[in-house]
Amino acid sequence: MNLQHHKNTIADKGFSVIDNVFSTEEIEKISEVIRNIDTSKETFRKSEDLFAIRQFLKEIPEVKDLIFNENLKTIIKEIFGENYFVVKSIYFDKPEKSNWYVAYHQDLTISVDKKVELENFGPWTTKQNQFAVQPPLNILENIFTIRIHLDDTDEHNGALKVVPKSHAKGIYRPETIDWNVETENICSVEKGGVMIMKPLLLHGSNRTTNGKKRRVIHIEFSDRELPEELNWSERMH
Known part of the structure; x- marks a missing residue:
């Protein structure tokens, strides 16, 4: 793995793909771990088009050691740096017959532990007792997202476009x-x-047309501390 090349590509284009990490x-x-979980919890969202688990690493701690294998740990260290930690994790499953379509957007919110009035933090949203807020740009610009593909x-079948x-263009x-x-x-x-x-990379995805499922584990990392009144809701080293 030529990680310097990937690091440069991410800085320049906003993304890079690395094969054979797992x-x-x-x-x-x-x-197998995902197949055997109790899907009745409220952080799990299930419909014909999408099955999602929010706070994935918290909900299914036994998957953590499998995900953070030597390859992934090396990638995080070499591309992001020593001080990065997990701040968000979601598991997505677009089933075979899914018509799930996602329009172009940026990921503009972070998950935090509560709602407090803070300068330059907002707007706020609350879903299932989970708080999300748009933080100042410098926090967003510093986040990296890793999307692990199980298919x-x-x-x-809905690859990201x-x-x-x-x-690199701010809020777009x-x-x-x-x-x-x-x-x-x-x-x-x-x-x-x-x-x-x-x-901040504009991204979206089309509907699945080939009858094949697409399962992705989405993990976000930051090295920034939030104002002391606020905590990353899924912070994990």
């Missing part, structure tokens, strides 16, 4: 995208591979 056997073990993913370099309203200037890139990722992206 072996077939490791992916099977992770999948082969391409344009036919992204606008390269859009992560999707309706203002000028396609004469911007390009679209479809991020195919093989099973066992990861996509690393900056949350």
Whole structure:
């Protein structure tokens, strides 16, 4: 793995794909843990189009050692740096027949432990007693997201489409995208591979058309401390 190359690509384009981070056997073990969980909890969201587990690493702690294998730990250290910690984790499963479609957007919120009035923090949203807020830009710009793929993913089963370099343009309203200037890139990722992206990268995904499922573990990392009144709700070293 030429990690310096990936580090440069992420800085320049806002994303990079690294194959073979997990072996077939490791992916099977992770999948097995997920298959055997109690899905009735309120942090789990289940519909025909999507199954999602919020606070994934907290809800299923036994998966943590499987996910943070030597390859992933090396990637985090070399690309992000020594001081990064987990601040958010979600498991997504787009089933085979899913019509789930996601329009272009940036990931503009962080998950925190409570709602407090703070300068430059807002707007706020609350879902299932979980608090999310849009923090100042410098916090968003510093986050890295790793998306671990448990299935082969391409344009036919909802691979992410992204606008390269859009992560460096601050808050970017999707309706203002000028396609004469911007390009679209479809991020195919093989099973066992990861996509690393900056949350300000404009991204979306199309409906699944090939009848194949797409399961992704989404983990966000930061090295920033929040104002003392506030804590990252899923902070984990």
